[in-house]
Amino acid sequence: MIITLKSDYFTKEHKQSVRFAIDSGHPVKTYILQLFNSPSCCFHSNISSVLTIAKSTLSQHLFELKAAGLIQRDITPPAVKYCIEHKDRDPAKSLMNKLLI
């Protein structure tokens, strides 16, 4: 997507909120996010058993949520555990709220 605004508005903050929102705009991603509300950690296999999507697709979603700073990964062979990442959540929240005044 190539967009040029007449005045440059795409600040770092703006980009961050967009990145978070993109994840929030995907039904499966939001479903996964909700899973982490309690308990705050899930194994890949746990999530996989709840969803009908392929494991590879799930990995992709988890990767993106991690990239957005919303969850973190903890490899504990043979399984992989994902947990809430609190660090970036408050900024995300405030950005979204700002968007809605």
Added chain:
Amino acid sequence: MIITLKSDYFTKEHKQSVRFAIDSGHPVKTYILQLFNSPSCCFHSNISSVLTIAKSTLSQHLFELKAAGLIQRDITPPAVKYCIEHKDRDPAKSLMNKLLI
């Protein structure tokens, strides 16, 4: 997108948050949303003069923001005025916050 969850999770509330988030995840839509923060109303032509996108594209974005309940339209010939729609904003906020615990 055809997705079937093993347990049906796509509640009305969930769908609403996703719909809002989809809009929030589009850079131009968020840019437009911010324009309504002050003043709370803009004419189509005002927005058009700030963005480099085609007018038809702008109409589309405004249509979708309206469909998400975030803005409202007021036709005042010869111009069209869009204003903040407060009604659905608080629900949207709380849904997004809930998503982030």
Added chain:
DNA sequence: CAAGGTGTTCGTAGTTTTACGATTACCGAA
């Protein structure tokens, strides 16, 4: 009624995203 100004609708390319299965990588146990 014609002309002009303002937006919307429509049809269509081009791009991006999504999901999948096959393959690969990694570790621990036999």
Added chain:
DNA sequence: TTCGGTAATCGTAAAACTACGAACACCTTG
């Protein structure tokens, strides 16, 4: 060292999204 279980990566097909211009609709004015 081979096998079995778990998850990630890769390549690809399908679907969804974005943006555009042309055409259309609707007022208001001359």
